[in-house]
Amino acid sequence: MDSSEFRKRGKDMVDYIADYLEQIESRQVFPDVEPGYLRPLIPDAAPEEGETFQAIMQDVERVIMPGVTHWHNPYFFAYFPTANSFPAMLADMLSGAVGCIGFSWAASPACTELETVMLDWLGKMIGLPEHFLAGSKGEGGGVIQAHSSVERAGLISGVKMKKIPSDENYAAQGQALKTALEEDKANGLIPVFLCATLGTTASCAFDNLMELGPMCNAENIWLHIDAAYAGSAFICPEFRYLMKGVEPSADQVPSSDSLSPEWPDEDLICVLMWKQVKKRSDLIGAFKMDPVYLQYDQQESGLITDYRHWQIPLGRRFRSLKLWFVFRMYGIKGLQEHIRKHVSLAHEFMDYVKQDNRFEICAPVILGLVCFRLKGSNELNKALLHKINNTHCRTGCGTFKCIESKKQRNEKLSTFAWAFAILKGV
Amino acid sequence: MDSSEFRKRGKDMVDYIADYLEQIESRQVFPDVEPGYLRPLIPDAAPEEGETFQAIMQDVERVIMPGVTHWHNPYFFAYFPTANSFPAMLADMLSGAVGCIGFSWAASPACTELETVMLDWLGKMIGLPEHFLAGSKGEGGGVIQAHSSVERAGLISGVKMKKIPSDENYAAQGQALKTALEEDKANGLIPVFLCATLGTTASCAFDNLMELGPMCNAENIWLHIDAAYAGSAFICPEFRYLMKGVEPSADQVPSSDSLSPEWPDEDLICVLMWKQVKKRSDLIGAFKMDPVYLQYDQQESGLITDYRHWQIPLGRRFRSLKLWFVFRMYGIKGLQEHIRKHVSLAHEFMDYVKQDNRFEICAPVILGLVCFRLKGSNELNKALLHKINNTHCRTGCGTFKCIESKKQRNEKLSTFAWAFAILKGV
Numbered sequence: 001m002d003s004s005e006f007r008k009r010g011k012d013m014v015d016y017i018a019d020y021l022e023q024i025e026s027r028q029v030f031p032d033v034e035p036g037y038l039r040p041l042i043p044d045a046a047p048e049e050g051e052t053f054q055a056i057m058q059d060v061e062r063v064i065m066p067g068v069t070h071w072h073n074p075y076f077f078a079y080f081p082t083a084n085s086f087p088a089m090l091a092d093m094l095s096g097a098v099g100c101i102g103f104s105w106a107a108s109p110a111c112t113e114l115e116t117v118m119l120d121w122l123g124k125m126i127g128l129p130e131h132f133l134a135g136s137k138g139e140g141g142g143v144i145q146a147h148s149s150v151e152r153a154g155l156i157s158g159v160k161m162k163k164i165p166s167d168e169n170y171a172a173q174g175q176a177l178k179t180a181l182e183e184d185k186a187n188g189l190i191p192v193f194l195c196a197t198l199g200t201t202a203s204c205a206f207d208n209l210m211e212l213g214p215m216c217n218a219e220n221i222w223l224h225i226d227a228a229y230a231g232s233a234f235i236c237p238e239f240r241y242l243m244k245g246v247e248p249s250a251d252q253v254p255s256s257d258s259l260s261p262e263w264p265d266e267d268l269i270c271v272l273m274w275k276q277v278k279k280r281s282d283l284i285g286a287f288k289m290d291p292v293y294l295q296y297d298q299q300e301s302g303l304i305t306d307y308r309h310w311q312i313p314l315g316r317r318f319r320s321l322k323l324w325f326v327f328r329m330y331g332i333k334g335l336q337e338h339i340r341k342h343v344s345l346a347h348e349f350m351d352y353v354k355q356d357n358r359f360e361i362c363a364p365v366i367l368g369l370v371c372f373r374l375k376g377s378n379e380l381n382k383a384l385l386h387k388i389n390n391t392h393c394r395t396g397c398g399t400f401k402c403i404e405s406k407k408q409r410n411e412k413l414s415t416f417a418w419a420f421a422i423l424k425g426v
Numbered sequence: 427m428d429s430s431e432f433r434k435r436g437k438d439m440v441d442y443i444a445d446y447l448e449q450i451e452s453r454q455v456f457p458d459v460e461p462g463y464l465r466p467l468i469p470d471a472a473p474e475e476g477e478t479f480q481a482i483m484q485d486v487e488r489v490i491m492p493g494v495t496h497w498h499n500p501y502f503f504a505y506f507p508t509a510n511s512f513p514a515m516l517a518d519m520l521s522g523a524v525g526c527i528g529f530s531w532a533a534s535p536a537c538t539e540l541e542t543v544m545l546d547w548l549g550k551m552i553g554l555p556e557h558f559l560a561g562s563k564g565e566g567g568g569v570i571q572a573h574s575s576v577e578r579a580g581l582i583s584g585v586k587m588k589k590i591p592s593d594e595n596y597a598a599q600g601q602a603l604k605t606a607l608e609e610d611k612a613n614g615l616i617p618v619f620l621c622a623t624l625g626t627t628a629s630c631a632f633d634n635l636m637e638l639g640p641m642c643n644a645e646n647i648w649l650h651i652d653a654a655y656a657g658s659a660f661i662c663p664e665f666r667y668l669m670k671g672v673e674p675s676a677d678q679v680p681s682s683d684s685l686s687p688e689w690p691d692e693d694l695i696c697v698l699m700w701k702q703v704k705k706r707s708d709l710i711g712a713f714k715m716d717p718v719y720l721q722y723d724q725q726e727s728g729l730i731t732d733y734r735h736w737q738i739p740l741g742r743r744f745r746s747l748k749l750w751f752v753f754r755m756y757g758i759k760g761l762q763e764h765i766r767k768h769v770s771l772a773h774e775f776m777d778y779v780k781q782d783n784r785f786e787i788c789a790p791v792i793l794g795l796v797c798f799r800l801k802g803s804n805e806l807n808k809a810l811l812h813k814i815n816n817t818h819c820r821t822g823c824g825t826f827k828c829i830e831s832k833k834q835r836n837e838k839l840s841t842f843a844w845a846f847a848i849l850k851g852v
Binding site: 001002003004005006007009010011013014015016017018020021022030031033035036037038039042044045046047048049050051053055056060063064065066067068069070071072084085086087088089090092093094096097098099100101105106107108109110111113114116117120121122124125157158321324325327328329330331332333334 | 427428429430431432433435436437439440441442443444446447448456457459461462463464465468470471472473474475476477479481482486489490491492493494495496497498510511512513514515516518519520522523524525526527531532533534535536537539540542543546547548550551583584747750751753754755756757758759760
């Protein structure tokens with residue numbers, strides 16, 4: 001394939017993508033396929049001779065699409081939607097074409113510098129304190145990080161992890177941390193790290209930073225704040241009260257997938273993290289490996305950022321282009337409107353649930369997540385959850401009967417992660 | 427931006443990409459910019475109102491391109507080229523549009539199953555023993571992994587890392603491992619893991635698997651074989667002698683960026699790994715975390731693969747589409763031709779170096795890497811290296827005077843990572 005064929009095929013692909021997304025509602029959300037469906041549909045080895053692009057695209061429809069869970073289908077209610085957007089896709093095409101591996105400043109200065117500035121833009125958009133930003137002096141700063149599990153990280157690093165019990169609203173309070181710290185120290189353990197969460201996955205709970213932060217500072221514990229879900233809401237000033245306590249106490253805020261799964265324009269692979277100025281050298285020092293084949297003249301000048309020292313892998317794509325395209329094409333106002341609309345839809349849905357006296361709301365509705373349950377036993381709720389998942393998954397139709405028509409349901413519910421029917425007390 | 431605007435802008439972007447790659451030779455390889463160049467070129471915060479796509483694309487040329495190190499410029503001789511390709515870019519566009527997060531089978535069956543089958547295709551292409559493949563019975567299998575540093579992994583996991591001294595050809599032999607094991611055990615340490623390399627970064631050396639493998643087996647040491655550079659060469663049967671010893675001894679082969687940095691069609695972010703059947707459960711067990719919000723009915727059926735248990739992060743893109751497009755559009759023959767051409771170019775370049783009696787070849791030339799040095803002191807060679815890097819980087823012109831014209835140099839040298847002027851003994 002030469003560049004003239006790429007021009008043609010690339011434009012065909014753009015049309016295929018636009019068609020796919022325009023008509024995605026007509027595709028079944030969760031595929032009917034059984035495990036192992038794909039292997040018999042294609043040869044058991046790569047072809048000797050090259051094939052045509054047309055042959056491959058025919059197989060996309062025959063082989064791939066029947067096995068795709070369509071995350072962007074408006075009837076997809078599992079997890080949080082990944083929320084791609086057209087500007088992000090365009091930026092990703094460009095990132096692929098540039099094809100740089102931005103592990104050091106020299107490996108692609110634009111890749112490094114755009115990332116630093118985009119993280120500053122976002123930091124300002126969500127109202128982070130000044131000392132978390134890189135600014136023109138290069139003292140603070142953020143990074144796009146791979147998403148990973150805190151528990152898994154603990155497991156790999158050999159650090160013993162302990163869960164802090166939460167209160168009736170699923171949030172961690174100071175007293176629970178105090179008890180845990182006392183127990184650990186009585187057992188000869190040394191507490192070193194606390195991961196607090198703003199907007200937990202299951203219930204969108206907010207840990208009490210005003211209590212947890214000072215305790216961490218007093219005990220010299222690294223406080224990391226995971227705002228993967230709630231982070232993007234802080235683009236709207238009216239939600240920033242939810243991160244109260246970030247400024248005086250945290251070493252690091254937030255590990256925020258900040259144009260977040262429920263909201264538009266990035267994918268789960270893009271998680272952002274800011275590190276506080278005074279701790280930056282500690283963190284980079286912990287990861288620093290500098291084999292001779294990666295060294296270059298300016299690296300110790302103090303003027304540059306080599307993001308390879310901020311992360312575990314070496315390679316990194318030019319992902320900040322996606323942030324840049326998205327921030328600019330929507331503007332802050334566009335992103336705020338989007339978030340406000342979704343929060344308001346969640347409250348509207350909550351009202352529907354409250355009008356049906358078979359159900360109850362079982363966690364505070366703060367942003368875009370509504371946790372509800374049947375009044376009755378956990379077993380009954382488990383049965384409902386099973387039925388919802390299976391009915392929904394198999395047919396692509398909604399199952400929540402109190403919402404009248406398919407059309408309306410689509411309009412009202414597309415943004416609610418309503419399958420999170422949290423079973424209170426389980 | 428709606429889908430009709432995306433159709434237009436997407437096609438504009440395809441043309442921009444094709445133009446960029448057609449004319450890449452005219453761009454300066456390494457940019458002239460100084461650290462911090464980008465920040466003054468753009469606003470210090472995201473815009474309130476959305477902007478037009480045209481405005482952003484103008485800024486791509488004004489802001490981004492002047493700071494890009496053009497990895498695909500034929501005059502780029504640093505590291506290994508990332509070697510993108512048109513089919514891979516098309517597949518990546520599709521992956522972005524599908525936008526699934528394939529952490530479990532249910533999250534996108536096609537994403538999981540295509541990856542399993544593509545790793546089998548590649549395993550067959552490079553002649554891996556049968557028991558490394560998943561086959562239709564699902565016993566073995568491979569995975570696309572993020573590239574990471576072995577040393578950094580050791581640092582994080584708290585395992586003490588030790589380098590095994592290499593011989594005069596930069597390869598590790600059994601005697602060196604034997605000495606290291608004896609020393610460690612005498613010091614009360616327990617050896618658990620050996621990372622052997624096929625095609626080291628600096629000199630393309632091949633560790634002696636025939637000696638190292640049986641020793642690891644005898645000591646119950648996990649042997650991981652990193653074939654990130656050499657792995658793709660095994661598509662050509664004539665190079666498979668280089669992985670002799672893989673079959674009887676390794677627990678795991680290879681961590682292969684198998685359409686590798688020097689060769690086409692994947693990027694450094696795509697590293698592949700096979701795990702041997704009998705060890706698969708150990709490895710998955712080590713990483714397994716199963717929060718309630720990720721569980722689904724079929725996950726314990728034994729029929730499915732949940733790749734989230736094979737890796738540290740949760741999220742993963744549909745990257746196997748890139749492998750599928752590339753394998754099919756080039757065919758095995760096309761990929762073999764490409765590799766053979768590059769190996770032959772390396773040998774031709776080696777002959778040029780040998781004809782110039784100021785230089786000597788300082789490591790065996792086996793695949794596409796030629797290590798050469800000035801006859802003389804290490805200091806002299808360091809000065810040459812510095813001059814090469816700076817002259818080359820600043821001007822985009824080659825500096826190796828024994829190759830006549832720019833045109834010829836372009837033709838002959840574009841694939842040689844010739845700046846790796848390894849300083850013997852340093």
